[in-house]
Amino acid sequence: MTTPSGYTYDADLPASPVSTRDLQELLASVMWSEDDAVALRRAGDILTPKTHEILDVWYGFVGSTPHLVSVFAGKGGQPDAGYLEAVRGRFERWIVDLCTRDFDEHWLAYQQEIARRHTTKKNETDHVDSPSRHVPLRHLIALLVPVTVTVRPFLEQGGDDAATVDAMHTAWQKAVTLTVALWSQPYSPELW
C-alpha cells in the first residue's frame, strides 16, 4: 500500500489533549470488549484489500449529495478533483488503520490531527483555497450511518459465519463511533 498524500501517521505528532483515561472512558461508553478487538482485526483482514471499492461506494454517495460534496469545493465553488482524490487516499488508509492499529497515545495523536483537518486546519494539508472552512459537526455525526451500514456487504464477502459477520459489524460500528467522538473535540473543547 503506497503512502497517501498528506498521510502523516508516522510523523512526530503533538500529543492529543485527549488523555488515555478519556479514551478508556469512551471505550466503556461504546461498550468495547476484548471480543470487539478480535472481531475488528478480522474485519481488517477482509476490508484492507477492499478499501478502493468501499470508497467507490462512499464517494458515490457523497458525490450525489450536494451538501456533502460542498465540503470539497475549490476556489470557484465546484468540487476540486485533486482535493477529493487526496482525501480519498487517506480515507482508504483510515479504514486500515482503524482495524489494525492499537488504540494508544500515538493513535490518539493522529485522531486529533484528523480532527484538526476537519476544523481549525481544514484545507491546509491539501493546499486548497476552499470556501468550506470546516466539516459541519452535524454531518460528521450523521455520516456514522452510511459508514456503518454500507460496510456490512463487504464484511459478508469474507466467508465467515453469520455470527462472526454480526460481531465484526458491531465492532466496526463501535470503532467508527469512537473516532467520531474523538474528532468532535475541536468543535467544542469546553463542553467536550
Add this chain to the structure above:
Amino acid sequence: MTTPSGYTYDADLPASPVSTRDLQELLASVMWSEDDAVALRRAGDILTPKTHEILDVWYGFVGSTPHLVSVFAGKGGQPDAGYLEAVRGRFERWIVDLCTRDFDEHWLAYQQEIARRHTTKKNETDHVDSPSRHVPLRHLIALLVPVTVTVRPFLEQGGDDAATVDAMHTAWQKAVTLTVALWSQPYSPELW
C-alpha cells in the same frame, strides 16, 4: 401513558435554530428513506409497551459506569435519585416520540429543548443543584452504540421476520443518529 415530569412536548416552544432544510439535509446524510419511516412506525408498536424494560437496561449500564452516572450527581456528588427518576420518565417517552412523531418544525423545536437541557439549561428542568453542568459531547456521541445495540433484542420480540427486524433496527439507528446530530447544535453553534 402518564406525562413525565418536565415533559413539555406539547408546550408553546421557541422555534429551533435548525431549519427544515437543515433537517432534510440531515435526513439525506443518514440515508433516510420511506422504508425507514414505515419500519420506524412498526418499531414503535413493539417498543412502546417495553420502554420501562428498555430503560432498565440503559440505566443498568449508565448506573454501573461511573463517568456516565456522574452526570446525575446531586449537590454532594452522589447520584440524585429524584433527578435520575425524572430523566428516566422523559427518556422512556423519547423512545415513543422518536418512533411515532412526525419530523416537523415542532419536533425540531422539542429536539432543541432537549439539546438545551444537555447544555445551557442542564439541571434547570429538574431543579437539581448538580456539579455536572453539561452532558459531555463525546459521551453523547458514544452512547449511540448502546442505544442502538441494546434495542435489537426488544425488536426481535415483536414476532416479525428477520428482514423486518433488520429494517426496524436500521431505521432506529438512523433516527437516533439524527437526534444526536440535532442535539449537538448548542455544543458548537459556529461549526455545527
